[in-house]
Amino acid sequence: MPEPVAGEPNGTTAAAPEPTARTKTAPTKTAPTKTPTPPTRAAGGVGTPLQERSGGVGSSPTRPDAAAKANGAFDYASDLEFPGMLWGHTLRSPHPRARLVSIDTAAALAMPGVAAVLTAADVPGKRYYGLIEADQPVLAIDEVNYQGEPVAIVAAETLDLARRAAEAVTVEYEELETHWDPEEAVEAGNVFRYQPVRLGDPDAQVPAAVVAREYVVGMQDQAPLGPESGVAVPSGDGGVSLYVATQWVHSDLEQIAPCLSLEPDRIHMAIAGIGGAFGAREDLSVQVHMAMLALATARPVKMMYDRAESFVGHVHRHPARMRYEHAADADGKLLYVKARIVLDGGAYASTTEAVVGNAASLAVGPYEVEHVSVDAWGARTNNPPCGAMRGFGGVQTCFAYESQMDALAEMLGLHPLEFRRRNAVAQGSKLITGQIVDAYDPERAGGPSNPGRPFSPLADMLGRFKDIPVPAVPAARDIVELPGGTGNTTHGEGVRRGVGYGVGLKNVCYSEGFDDYSTARVRLELVDGETVAFVHTAAAEVGQGHWSLQAQIARTELGVDRVELLPNDTKVGSAGSSSASRQSYMTGGAVKAACEAVRELWQGRDLADGPIEATQVFRHRVTKPMDPVTGQGESHVQLALCVHRATVDVDVELGLVKVVDLTCVQDVGKIMNPVALEGQIHGGSAQGLGLAVMEEMITEQGRVRNASFTDYLIPTILDMPPMRLRIVENADPEAPYGLRGAGEPPTLSSTPAIVAAIRDATGLALTHIPVRPEHLTAHLGRQP
Amino acid sequence: MTAPQATASFYRPADLGEALRDLAAHPEAVPVAGGTDLMVAVNYRHTRPAAMLDLTRIAELRAWSDEGAAIRIGSGVTYARICAELATVLPGLAAAARTVGSPQIRNRGTLGGNLATASPAGDGHPPLLATGATIEIASAAGRRTVPIADFFTGPKRSVLEPGELITAVIVPKALGPQQFLKVGTRNAMVIAVCSLAVALDLDARRLGTGIGSAGPTPLTAPDADRIELPWARPDLFNDALAEEFGRRVAAAARPIDDVRGTAAYRRHALAVCAARALRRVWTAAHGTEAGR
Amino acid sequence: MRVELRIDGEAAVAEIDRPGESLLSTLRDRLGLTGTKNACEQGECGSCTVLLDGDPVCSCLVATAQCEGREVKTVVGAVPRPVRDAFIACGAVQCGFCTPGLLVSVADLLEREPDPRDAQIREALAGNLCRCTGYEKIIDAVHAAAEAMSSEAISDGVPRVPARSHLHHNQWINVSNIPRAAGDSTEDTP
Known part of the structure; x- marks a missing residue:
């Protein structure tokens, strides 16, 4: 590993034998002349003005990891190196479904420099793992159920040799019939979960307008730039240490230990530098494999996927087929919604169960409707397994219900914003699950915008667009600003502008009765006369800026300048996953609680007498499961809203799209870190743009056709438009500082907004995302 | 290691x-x-x-020279240099060069390498076909030249024999407006779904066309090139003529369905691109009044 | 086989065992220089961008053996301090995996064009994928770096990027209506 740069934050923590300072905020104070005392009043809390503090909550201090990331010194999981290290590689099935007839490892083992070749027979303990249900084989047993399923693993002296040795393993397959159609799986009852929602009596209503359409969402990939990677280091006494890029290290440990047949305390796990996640690092990838190889060879083993392997080595966003029927009365109020939602979970369970819960409970979005019939399935097929990706079950239905809202608005002759305003949920509204909308600043209820009526945060947000003009069509543009870019396809020929809106509603934190918690340990200590807060959690910094946030909270709560963050590992309790937009709420809440406990202990004590330490576990309020028949139940913790307006230029003759502006209004409860927040909204919007116009893992009967960055396209800097943001702070009284999770909502709403804008430009119905050029031109009938 | x-x-x-x-x-x-x-x-x-x-140290391959009526481009000249240095004399090729991969790829990728790979999607090929370029090939046995139209023999196959190297491409200087259009599903860094080059030779009153990513090899469109243009009365140029040209270009294509696009879309897009390209070159040659 | 080259101003020697080994693999796996990132090995993401004799290239597509006697500059040696500082100050770094490659591309852009327009920035950085930021703050950072490098705000001989306040500064930037630069034109120029 490269030596840390003197005086700069050091991301090189993985090999540290003891928790040592991982990140350092530049000390700005010289040693005080007397022992510091605790802040005189409680800081933070909704309604309590925060104590002004540089680098505290509400400010944008320099990220502790930024300098190391910008000078190349930051160690990502794929940068780790240990003395005597071997490289591991995975042999994967080329077939979506096949029986394993035989595996011959002799030729691979005979290659000089190959240290181990292992198969299912070599798994030391339990042979299956999984986030919710342990149904996925560590290595294929008797049969493979998706293309890319791991069959054997190899350790060798170099990565190149490990890859060649894997190719030298001879596997005889007997191909079996592939079940790739999720609709057929549903018909056959081959599902991970079925969740209905029933409310009122949709069939008894007499509507003025009805829209029924079918929608298709393609399979999106998280495509984090950092590949799956990690190193397993045998401890010499039969145990093992794992340094790995993961979103939830404690969940990893729970799944790994039984597979290795080791007590959890024999396994030390630390999070190595993470190159983006977006859900792709929730399920296990390299973990068990590299640990098996390390234990078998008694040497450190590193694994790192290449891009092609990464595309089949993690789960994807569920592709979906959805049939929606929306009806409204003559006043433009929603009468009923019927929805049939089929999500393709692929070969193994992963988190499909929870994704189906979200899809069902959020199936109509943030709109009031009294008569609902929703049926949602997660199908089991031989397609690639699907699970977590930013938006988690909320993205697919959001595209469908927002498309429906636009179609109904048009039928009723209403502006899309006006139709949404008439149906927007407000204080006291019930979601279709019966959950009462109650989490916003009560001072805003019945506010001046809508006297005498319950405050509707959504109606308020929709109203904010009138002050932000749609950008004008410029008189002259460079071709890079037109659809097709330097492809020179248009100089203005065929270009039409369109504008569209999208609203997204996302649950924050884990739902449906899950015992969701986070743990933080905070120690206050005098170091050379300076008060230093040490913060220890297991929360994954995936790029979102969570390390910054922890330091900000400690500064605000403890009145210190200097905060040292300890490595995120299993030497402290679980922080839960860096997903579900939950880490600010949960680990932020845990750090805040631990700081408060320290502050309490600090009263009347002199820090010179010794450090003060407190560990706190933070839980959000209890949620309930959805009723299996009616779907009713207060299943969500917190809800967050985001609204996008997209402006696009479409070359309607070639079907090429250039998004020229994205304007976003998002309710974040409380702005914790302005720069990080904007980064989340920009990045989330970009991923929604990708799903709208280009991103799709294409499978044909279970076979992935485009597992590369050559053919799985993600937005470049020429695809993302400038963005305008308006941040709304409707504080949630139950959440730390009133904050709302912010990472996912923009990913929901940008997609339907962009597609609505393309519809506006083309007049086409567009029910399939990503929208491909041929979708926009097929009707032209100009083929010779 | x-x-x-x-x-x-x-x-x-x-x-x-x-x-x-x-x-x-x-x-x-x-x-x-x-x-x-x-x-x-x-x-x-x-x-x-x-x-x-390694061919990158051979100075002869890394230079281009002005041969009077043509530019002789060493096979090792990068796309970045073609774009920066030859935009005036070879506008079609330079426009194609600007669309190759990313800046990093254009700094390394060469015209000769593109030809040797002989991918039907190679961005450099359509302008070479449209202008009737010639490929210079050398081996220990000697040198030969091959007209670009005879160079490609199949998907990623060409007349290049073992032991042979492409040494240069001789591209006639533009004698009229040229256009290159490349359709991709992203606004940058994308492999062509289809591409089209058109070159108008005002001296010979001739049209040249090259098609990319719409057949087993890069293609010409001889039938489209023979379209009768109103040379004597440029103002008689009209949309119907442009569209007829588009139809003929699309008819010359032999596309397939793949992950990047459908055959039907490729034909359609080529028709649109061809009509636009012809309108643009005609307008550039004869002023904005022509064809309006 | 043995390849001698210069990396970030220092003489370096790589012993490679196959002619196709990439410069990226040599830098990272043989020489331990992991500042250059491996994200695709197909030249499609730009994470491994280095300067090879001054030009930004994808190091995954360069054979190490082609680099005999050549000068390679990575994020460590290619990037002026204000460019790094600007990325840090503007929030252009999230997960950071694309950052080293982007910084090398930005350093090259500002070397050629000290005050780039948005359209130029976008075209120059189109080969560097970022999955986190949506690119907005990257464009901010390029402007901030350009400003710092051309300004008088120099201390210790190094231009400084001032810390920035970001909230709501993020108005729509009008990138349109910019006259074409001569070099950008793809108009017909017979």
Whole structure:
């Protein structure tokens, strides 16, 4: 590993034998002349003005990891190196479904420099793992159920040799019939979960307008730039240490230990530098494999996927087929919604169960409707397994219900914003699950915008667009600003502008009765006369800026300048996953609680007498499961809203799209870190743009056709438009500082907004995302 | 990593003669210039050359020269340089060069490498077809030239024989407006779903067309090139003529369905692109009044 | 086989065992220089961008053996301090995996064009994928770096990027209506 740069934050923590300072905020104070005392009043809390503090909550201090990331010194999981290290590689099935007839490892083992070749027979303990249900084989047993399923693993002296040795393993397959159609799986009852929602009596209503359409969402990939990677280091006494890029290290440990047949305390796990996640690092990838190889060879083993392997080595966003029927009365109020939602979970369970819960409970979005019939399935097929990706079950239905809202608005002759305003949920509204909308600043209820009526945060947000003009069509543009870019396809020929809106509603934190918690340990200590807060959690910094946030909270709560963050590992309790937009709420809440406990202990004590330490576990309020028949139940913790307006230029003759502006209004409860927040909204919007116009893992009967960055396209800097943001702070009284999770909502709403804008430009119905050029031109009938 | 084995062979000829001798002596050596195709195949283990021959040190291949009526472009000239240095004399090729991959790829990728790979999607090929370029090929046995229209023989196949190197491409200077249009599903860094080059030769009153990514090889469209243009009365040019040209270009294509696009879309897009390209070159040649 | 080259101003020697080994692999796996990132090995993401004799290239597509006697500059040696500082100050770094490659591309852009327009920035950085930021703050950072490098705000001989306040500064930037630069034109120029 490269030596840390003197005086700069050091991301090189993985090999540290003891928790040592991982990140350092530049000390700005010289040693005080007397022992510091605790802040005189409680800081933070909704309604309590925060104590002004540089680098505290509400400010944008320099990220502790930024300098190391910008000078190349930051160690990502794929940068780790240990003395005597071997490289591991995975042999994967080329077939979506096949029986394993035989595996011959002799030729691979005979290659000089190959240290181990292992198969299912070599798994030391339990042979299956999984986030919710342990149904996925560590290595294929008797049969493979998706293309890319791991069959054997190899350790060798170099990565190149490990890859060649894997190719030298001879596997005889007997191909079996592939079940790739999720609709057929549903018909056959081959599902991970079925969740209905029933409310009122949709069939008894007499509507003025009805829209029924079918929608298709393609399979999106998280495509984090950092590949799956990690190193397993045998401890010499039969145990093992794992340094790995993961979103939830404690969940990893729970799944790994039984597979290795080791007590959890024999396994030390630390999070190595993470190159983006977006859900792709929730399920296990390299973990068990590299640990098996390390234990078998008694040497450190590193694994790192290449891009092609990464595309089949993690789960994807569920592709979906959805049939929606929306009806409204003559006043433009929603009468009923019927929805049939089929999500393709692929070969193994992963988190499909929870994704189906979200899809069902959020199936109509943030709109009031009294008569609902929703049926949602997660199908089991031989397609690639699907699970977590930013938006988690909320993205697919959001595209469908927002498309429906636009179609109904048009039928009723209403502006899309006006139709949404008439149906927007407000204080006291019930979601279709019966959950009462109650989490916003009560001072805003019945506010001046809508006297005498319950405050509707959504109606308020929709109203904010009138002050932000749609950008004008410029008189002259460079071709890079037109659809097709330097492809020179248009100089203005065929270009039409369109504008569209999208609203997204996302649950924050884990739902449906899950015992969701986070743990933080905070120690206050005098170091050379300076008060230093040490913060220890297991929360994954995936790029979102969570390390910054922890330091900000400690500064605000403890009145210190200097905060040292300890490595995120299993030497402290679980922080839960860096997903579900939950880490600010949960680990932020845990750090805040631990700081408060320290502050309490600090009263009347002199820090010179010794450090003060407190560990706190933070839980959000209890949620309930959805009723299996009616779907009713207060299943969500917190809800967050985001609204996008997209402006696009479409070359309607070639079907090429250039998004020229994205304007976003998002309710974040409380702005914790302005720069990080904007980064989340920009990045989330970009991923929604990708799903709208280009991103799709294409499978044909279970076979992935485009597992590369050559053919799985993600937005470049020429695809993302400038963005305008308006941040709304409707504080949630139950959440730390009133904050709302912010990472996912923009990913929901940008997609339907962009597609609505393309519809506006083309007049086409567009029910399939990503929208491909041929979708926009097929009707032209100009083929010779 | 472990100690290296002594089997690696890498030849770095300083001039063309040495390169051809190396290649004759070591026929297993795979020539590499910018590496933008070969190295992807190596990195993903689709090929594992036992020996390689580096062309990037051969000054002769890295230069272009003005030959009067044509530009002789050494096969090792990068797309970045074609874009920056030849936009005035070879506007179609320069416009194509601007669309190749990314800036990083254009800094390495060469015209010769593009030809040697002979991908139907190669961005450099349509302008060469539209202008009737000539490929210069050398081997230890001597030199030969091949008209671009005869160069491609199939998907990623060409007339290039083992032991031969592409040394240069001779591209006639533009004698009228040229256009290159490339359709991709992203606004940058994308492999062509289809592409089209059109060159108008005002002296010979001739039209040239090249089609990319819409057939097993890059294609010409002779029937489209023969469309009757109103040379005597440029103002008689109209949309119907442009669209007829588009139909003929689309008819010349032999596209397939793949992950990048459907055959039907490719034909449609080529028709649209061709009509636009012809309108643009005609308007550029005869003023904004023509064809309006 | 043995390859001698210069990396970030220092002489370096790489012993490689196959002719196709990439410069990226040599830098990272043989020489331990992991500042250059491996994200695709196909030249499609720009994470491994280095300067090779001054030009930004994808190091995954360069055979190490082609680099005999050549000068390679990575994020460590290619990037002026204000460019790094601007990325840090503007929030252009999230997960950071694309950052080293982007910084090398930005350093090259500002070397050629000290005050780039948005359209130029976008075209120059189109080969560097970022999955986190949506690119907005990257464009901010390029402007901030350009400003710092051309300003008088120099201390210790190094231009400084001032810390920035970001909230709501993020108004729509009008990138349109910019006259074409001569070099950008793809108009017909017979």
